[in-house]
Amino acid sequence: MPIGVFDSGLGGLTILRALQSHLPDQAFMYLGDNANTPYGTRDTYDVFDLTTKSVQTLFDKGCELVIIACNTASASALHRMQVSWLPKGNKRVLGVFVPMIENLTKRDWGDNTPPTHTGLENVAVFATQSTIESAAFPREMKFRARDVEVFGHACDGLVEAIEAGDTARSEVLVKAHVEALLQRLPQPQAAVLGCTHYPIVEKLFRAALPDNTKLLSQPGIVAEATTDYLGRHKIYRETGDTRYFTTGATETVGKLAELFLGHSVAWKKV
Ligand code: DGL
Numbered sequence: 001m002p003i004g005v006f007d008s009g010l011g012g013l014t015i016l017r018a019l020q021s022h023l024p025d026q027a028f029m030y031l032g033d034n035a036n037t038p039y040g041t042r043d044t045y046d047v048f049d050l051t052t053k054s055v056q057t058l059f060d061k062g063c064e065l066v067i068i069a070c071n072t073a074s075a076s077a078l079h080r081m082q083v084s085w086l087p088k089g090n091k092r093v094l095g096v097f098v099p100m101i102e103n104l105t106k107r108d109w110g111d112n113t114p115p116t117h118t119g120l121e122n123v124a125v126f127a128t129q130s131t132i133e134s135a136a137f138p139r140e141m142k143f144r145a146r147d148v149e150v151f152g153h154a155c156d157g158l159v160e161a162i163e164a165g166d167t168a169r170s171e172v173l174v175k176a177h178v179e180a181l182l183q184r185l186p187q188p189q190a191a192v193l194g195c196t197h198y199p200i201v202e203k204l205f206r207a208a209l210p211d212n213t214k215l216l217s218q219p220g221i222v223a224e225a226t227t228d229y230l231g232r233h234k235i236y237r238e239t240g241d242t243r244y245f246t247t248g249a250t251e252t253v254g255k256l257a258e259l260f261l262g263h264s265v266a267w268k269k270v
Pocket of ligand 1: 007008009039041069070071073131159194
């Protein structure tokens, strides 16, 4: 069966591309909820309802494993889905949040021993308003890493600018948001792009951050963790190509997606 990859819109394509390059023969099914994007300004209940609806669509289309390639949904909905929504059986949902925390803390998610020194003193997190408000990132970091201080910053307007393909506006916004963060933390040791849309403008973040700040972007980290997971759960492996679905207007989504993917693909409406 194909592996489902879900995002509120186009951001999840950054994760899909990395997955495709790590697992070139794997069948994937992408679903962007472009009709309801952005999720980052919605409340938890809304994000839960929209996320479960889209994941159910992917299950109905034959996926058994779905990667929620969206931090907003991973932070607000994933845990509840895993605990009380998933049907009994082999269906699984994984997020993009856990691999990032594991990578930063160098600890397995299931390691419940007391927090340790990770060598990290501070980390800046750029994400949507909803992800920052969920406080999931600082909570999970503190649980594992002793001396690390997390500085979250909500990049208001950036997802909308990216979804609109507005490069000039994205540039202005990234500069302003990074500047605002640097006023609180002038020399971040590490910075996390905690929204799957942001790798699309990763170069802008790199240019605005101090040279010695380590920039962590999710696609490679998530693809590596997923490849590792699939090595241990071979039932989810299936050879095939990728099919693309959206809840939005296929023509508009297709044109924008082409900018991010570098080639055109056929989109179907769900
Ligand atoms: N790309 C998503 C994320 O990682 C969602 C952005 C949004 O819809 O606001 O948070």
